[in-house]
Amino acid sequence: MGFFVAQLLTGMANAGALFLVASGLSIIFGVTRVVNFAHGSFYMLGAYIAYTLMSHLPGAIGFWSAIVLTGIAVGLIGLLVEIVVLKPIYRAPELYQLVATFGVILVIQDAVRYVWGPEDLIGPRAPGFGGVVSIFGQSVPTYDLVLIALSLVVLAALWALFNKTRIGVLIRAATQDREMVGALGVNQTLLFSAVFFLGSFLAGIGGAAQLPKGGADLTMDLNIITAVFVVVVIGGMGSIFGAFMASVLISELQVFGVQLLPQSTLVLMFVVMAIILVVRPQGLFGRPDAAVYQGNSAMVPKPLKPLGLAGKLVGAAILAFLAFIPFYGDNFLVFLFSDIIIFCLFAASLHFILGIGGMASFGHAAYYGGGAYVAALLVQYLQTPMELAIVLAPLGAGFLALIIGWFCVRLSGVYFAMLTLAFAQVVWSVVVQWTSLTGGTDGILNIWPSDWASDPSVFYYVVLVVGAGGIIALRAMAHTPFGYALRGTRDSSLRAEAIGIHVRRVQLLAFAFAGAMAGLAGALFVFAKGSIFPTELAISRSFDALIMVFFGGVQSLGGPIAGASVFTLLQDWLSDFTYWQLLLGVAIIAVVILSPRGITGLLETTGRIGDRFRTATGSNAEVAGKEAR
Amino acid sequence: MLEVADLNSFYGGAHILHGVSLDVGQGEVVALLGRNGAGKSTTMKSIMGLVRPRSGTVTFEGQAIAGRPAYRIARLGLGYVPEDRRIFTDLTVLENLEVGCRAARGTQRAWTSERLFELFPNLAERRSARAGAMSGGEQQMLTIARTLMGNPKLVLLDEPSEGISPLIVEQMAFAIRQLKAEGIAILLSEQNLHFAMLIADRVQVIEGGRIQFHGTAEELSNQPKLREELLAL
Numbered sequence: 001m002g003f004f005v006a007q008l009l010t011g012m013a014n015a016g017a018l019f020l021v022a023s024g025l026s027i028i029f030g031v032t033r034v035v036n037f038a039h040g041s042f043y044m045l046g047a048y049i050a051y052t053l054m055s056h057l058p059g060a061i062g063f064w065s066a067i068v069l070t071g072i073a074v075g076l077i078g079l080l081v082e083i084v085v086l087k088p089i090y091r092a093p094e095l096y097q098l099v100a101t102f103g104v105i106l107v108i109q110d111a112v113r114y115v116w117g118p119e120d121l122i123g124p125r126a127p128g129f130g131g132v133v134s135i136f137g138q139s140v141p142t143y144d145l146v147l148i149a150l151s152l153v154v155l156a157a158l159w160a161l162f163n164k165t166r167i168g169v170l171i172r173a174a175t176q177d178r179e180m181v182g183a184l185g186v187n188q189t190l191l192f193s194a195v196f197f198l199g200s201f202l203a204g205i206g207g208a209a210q211l212p213k214g215g216a217d218l219t220m221d222l223n224i225i226t227a228v229f230v231v232v233v234i235g236g237m238g239s240i241f242g243a244f245m246a247s248v249l250i251s252e253l254q255v256f257g258v259q260l261l262p263q264s265t266l267v268l269m270f271v272v273m274a275i276i277l278v279v280r281p282q283g284l285f286g287r288p289d290a291a292v293y294q295g296n297s298a299m300v301p302k303p304l305k306p307l308g309l310a311g312k313l314v315g316a317a318i319l320a321f322l323a324f325i326p327f328y329g330d331n332f333l334v335f336l337f338s339d340i341i342i343f344c345l346f347a348a349s350l351h352f353i354l355g356i357g358g359m360a361s362f363g364h365a366a367y368y369g370g371g372a373y374v375a376a377l378l379v380q381y382l383q384t385p386m387e388l389a390i391v392l393a394p395l396g397a398g399f400l401a402l403i404i405g406w407f408c409v410r411l412s413g414v415y416f417a418m419l420t421l422a423f424a425q426v427v428w429s430v431v432v433q434w435t436s437l438t439g440g441t442d443g444i445l446n447i448w449p450s451d452w453a454s455d456p457s458v459f460y461y462v463v464l465v466v467g468a469g470g471i472i473a474l475r476a477m478a479h480t481p482f483g484y485a486l487r488g489t490r491d492s493s494l495r496a497e498a499i500g501i502h503v504r505r506v507q508l509l510a511f512a513f514a515g516a517m518a519g520l521a522g523a524l525f526v527f528a529k530g531s532i533f534p535t536e537l538a539i540s541r542s543f544d545a546l547i548m549v550f551f552g553g554v555q556s557l558g559g560p561i562a563g564a565s566v567f568t569l570l571q572d573w574l575s576d577f578t579y580w581q582l583l584l585g586v587a588i589i590a591v592v593i594l595s596p597r598g599i600t601g602l603l604e605t606t607g608r609i610g611d612r613f614r615t616a617t618g619s620n621a622e623v624a625g626k627e628a629r
Numbered sequence: 630m631l632e633v634a635d636l637n638s639f640y641g642g643a644h645i646l647h648g649v650s651l652d653v654g655q656g657e658v659v660a661l662l663g664r665n666g667a668g669k670s671t672t673m674k675s676i677m678g679l680v681r682p683r684s685g686t687v688t689f690e691g692q693a694i695a696g697r698p699a700y701r702i703a704r705l706g707l708g709y710v711p712e713d714r715r716i717f718t719d720l721t722v723l724e725n726l727e728v729g730c731r732a733a734r735g736t737q738r739a740w741t742s743e744r745l746f747e748l749f750p751n752l753a754e755r756r757s758a759r760a761g762a763m764s765g766g767e768q769q770m771l772t773i774a775r776t777l778m779g780n781p782k783l784v785l786l787d788e789p790s791e792g793i794s795p796l797i798v799e800q801m802a803f804a805i806r807q808l809k810a811e812g813i814a815i816l817l818s819e820q821n822l823h824f825a826m827l828i829a830d831r832v833q834v835i836e837g838g839r840i841q842f843h844g845t846a847e848e849l850s851n852q853p854k855l856r857e858e859l860l861a862l
C-alpha cells in the first residue's frame with residue numbers, strides 16, 4: 001500500500017512539468033494553429049535560466065521568485081520568436097512553420113551551449129523542501145509534493161483564466177474561429193502574441209520547477225517534446241484538462257512500468273497510445289473535428305509532368321558527372337558524394353509521401369535507420385552477404401513502416417506528424433534499450449561490403465547504381481496510376497474517396513514504399529560507414545530529411561535531390577564551426593521566410609518558368625477566402 | 630455614411646466582383662438582393678476586410694478603409710453578421726456576447742446584454758447555455774446580438790432570414806426595425822424579397838458580381854420582368 005502510494009505520487013510529480021509544457025503547446029496551437037516544435041526548447045531554456053537566477057537569488061523568496069522570473073523571461077523569448085520567425089509565415093502551409101520552428105530548436109541548442117556550456121547542471125535544492133516525508137512508511141521527497149501542488153494550482157489558474165477573464169474567453173473563441181474574432185474588433189496580432197507569451201511562460205515555469213529534481217542538460221528539449229506529443233495525441237489537442245490527464249497517465253505508466261517491465265517503459269507508452277488512437281483518434285478529451293484538421297490547405301500544388309527531354313538530359317548529365325567522380329576525385333570526395341547520393345535517396349523517399357502524398361512524416365529516420373539496422377543485424381548474426389542484406393533491408397524497413405503507418409494514416413496534418421515522430425522515438429528507444437541485440441549506444445561495428453566491393457571506388461558505384469535506381473523507382477512510382485491516386489488523396493481526401501480511391505490503403509502503401517526506400521538508403525549507409533549507431537534513428541536524423549526536402553522545395557520532384565546535395569555540402573562546410581547548429585538554424589529560418597519554395601522554387605522563379613506554379617503563399621484574397629470558408 | 634465605389638475582388642484567379650458600387654446613408658436600411666452566388670457575401674467581406682479588394686474604394690464616415698485589417702474596420706463602428714452565423718459553439722451565450730463587446734462611441738446608448746435580451750427574449754432564458762446547443766433561429770439572434778455588443782453604427786447583415794422558420798423571420802424583421810429606430814444603419818443581403826421589402830428603404834440588386842438595379846423596393850416590385858431576371862422570383 002505504502003509503496004503503491006509512493007509510486008503514485010512520484011508519477012504525479014513527474015507529470016507536473018510535462019503538463020505545464022503540454023498545456024502551453026496546446027494553447028498556442030489552439031489559437032495560432034502552429035505546432036511549435038521549439039516548445040521543448042523553451043522548457044530547456046527555463047531550466048537553464050532558473051539555474052542562473054536561483055544561484056543569484058538567495059533563500060525561499062529568491063527560489064520562488066526565480067521560478068516566476070524564469071517564466072517571464074522565457075515568455076519574452078517566446079514572444080521574440082513569435083514576432084521574428086512566425087509572424088511572417090502565419091499564412092504559409094504548416095510544414096513551413098514546423099520547419100521554421102526546427103530552425104529555432106537548433107539556434108536555442110547552440111545558444112544554450114554557448115552561454116551555459118555543454119556539461120549537465122545539477123539544480124539547487126528548494127529551500128525548505130529539500131527533505132523527505134514519510135507516507136505509509138515510505139519516504140517521498142517533499143519537493144515531489146510541491147510539484148504536484150504546483151501543477152494543480154496551474155490547472156486551476158488556467159481554468160479560471162479561460163472561464164473568468166475576457167482574454168481567456170477571447171482565446172477560447174479564437175481557438176474556434178479566429179477570423180470571426182477579428183471581425184468583432186479583436187486585434188489578432190496581439191492575441192497571438194499574448195498566447196505565445198502564455199504558452200512559453202508555462203514551458204519556462206515547467207523547466208524551472210523541475211530543476212531541483214531533474215537538473216538541466218542539452219537533451220531536455222527533444223526528450224520532452226516527444227513526451228509532449230504523446231500527451232497531446234492522447235489527451236486531445238487543445239484540451240487543457242486532456243493534457244493534464246494524459247500527463248498523469250503517461251507519467252504513472254512510466255513509474256509503474258519500470259516496476260513491471262524495466263526495459264520497456266517506452267514500449268508500454270506506445271501500446272497505450274496505440275490503443276487510445278484506435279478507439280478514439282481525436283484523443284481522450286479532444287473534439288472529433290480537431291482530428292481532421294487538414295494541413296497543407298494553402299499549398300497549391302502544381303501538376304506533375306514526366307520529365308521532358310531537357311530534364312532527361314540534365315538527369316543523364318548528373319549521372320555521368322557522378323560516375324566520373326572516382327576518376328578525378330580523391331577518397332574524400334568519393335566518400336562525400338557517396339553520402340550525398342545516400343541522402344538524396346533518403347530525402348526522395350520522404351518527398352514521396354510528403355510532397356506527393358501530403359503526409360508530413362516527422363519520424364522518417366525510423367525506416368532509414370531501421371533498414372540500416374536490419375542490414376547490420378543480418379550481417380552480424382547470420383553472416384548474410386552484402387548483396388542479400390541490401391535486398392532484405394528495404395523489406396524489413398517497409399514492413400516496419402507498414403505496421404507504424406497502419407496507426408498513423410488514421411490521422412492527418414500535424415497529428416500525423418506528431419504520431420510519426422512519437423513512433424520513431426519508440427523505434428529508437430527499442431534499439432537503445434535492447435543492448436544484447438543491438439549493442440545499444442555502442443552500435444554495431446565492422447559491417448563491411450563484400451570483397452569485390454571493398455575498394456571505396458567500387459563501392460561508390462554500388463551506391464550510385466542502387467541509389468539512382470531507388471530514386472528513379474520513386475519517380476516512376478509517382479507517375480503510375482498509384483501515384484496519381486496518392487496525389488488525389490493529398491489534394492482532397494473526400495473527393496478521392498468519392499471516385500473510389502481507398503484513401504487509407506493508398507496512403508499506407510505509399511508510406512510503406514517510402515519506408516522501404518529509406519531502408520535501402522540506410523543499408524547503403526551501413527556498408528559505406530562500416531558501422532551503425534542509434535543516432536541514425538534519432539529525431540535529428542528525421543529532421544535532416546525534412547530540412548533536405550524543404551530546402552529543395554516540396555513541390556518539385558527534383559527538390560529532394562537539390563536539397564540533399566546542398567544540405568550535405570552545407571553541413572560539411574558548417575561543421576568546421578563550433579556553433580554550426582546555430583548557423584544552420586538561422587539558414588533554415590531565413591530560407592523559410594525568404595524563399596518558401598526552396599531552391600528549386602528559387603531557380604524556377606529566376607528562370608521565368610515559374611508561371612506553371614502558383615506560389616505557396618498566394619494572394620491575400622485567396623488566402624483570406626480559404627480561411628473564410 | 631458608407632460608400633463603396635468600383636470594387637473588384639478575386640478568389641485566387643476568379644474575378645468575383647466587377648466594379649461594385651453602392652452606398653448606405655446615415656440611419657438607412659439598404660437591401661442587397663441577389664441570387665445564390667451573385668456576390669452578396671463577397672461584397673460584404675470586401676467591405677469588412679475579410680477579403681482584400683484588388684481595386685476600388687470603401688469609405689466609411691469619410692475614411693478610406695479598403696485594405697485595412699478586419700479588426701480595425703470593426704473598431705471604426707462597422708459590425709458584421711456573417712451568413713453562416715459562426716457563433717462560438719463552445720462558449721455560452723453570455724461569453725459569445727463578451728467576445729463582441731466594445732465600448733460605445735460618443736453619444737451612443739451602449740448595448741448591454743440585458744438590453745439585448747429584451748430585444749431577443751429567446752436568448753434571455755438561455756444565457757448560460759452552450760451556444761452550440763441552441764436552435765438555428767436562436768443562433769441567428771445570437772450572432773446579431775454579438776455584433777451589437779460592439780456598438781456598431783452600421784451593420785452588415787448577411788442573409789439573416791436564411792434557413793429559419795417564418796415565425797422567427799417575423800421576429801427578426803421586428804428586431805431590425807428596432808435597430809433602425811435606434812439610428813443604426815444596415816446593409817442587408819437577402820434573397821427573400823418579401824423580407825427585404827418589410828424593412829428596406831432602398832434596394833440594390835447584384836447579379837454576376839455587378840450591380841444591375843438600384844432604387845426603392847416599390848420600383849423593383851413594379852418591374853416584374855427585371856425581378857424575374859435578377860432574382861428568379
Ligand SMILES: Nc1ncnc2c1ncn2[C@@H]1O[C@H](COP(=O)(O)OP(=O)(O)OP(=O)(O)O)[C@@H](O)[C@H]1O
Nearest residue numbers: 625626629640645664665666667668669670671672
Ligand atoms: N472562398 C471562395 N473561394 C472561391 N470562390 C468563392 C469563394 N466564396 C465564394 N466564391 C464564389 O464567388 C461567387 C460569389 O459568392 P458569394 O458567396 O459572394 O455569393 P452570394 O451572393 O453570397 O451567394 P449565397 O446567396 O449563396 O450566399 C460564387 O460564384 C462563389 O462560387
Ligand SMILES: [Mg+2]
Nearest residue numbers: 669670671712
Ligand atoms: Mg452569401
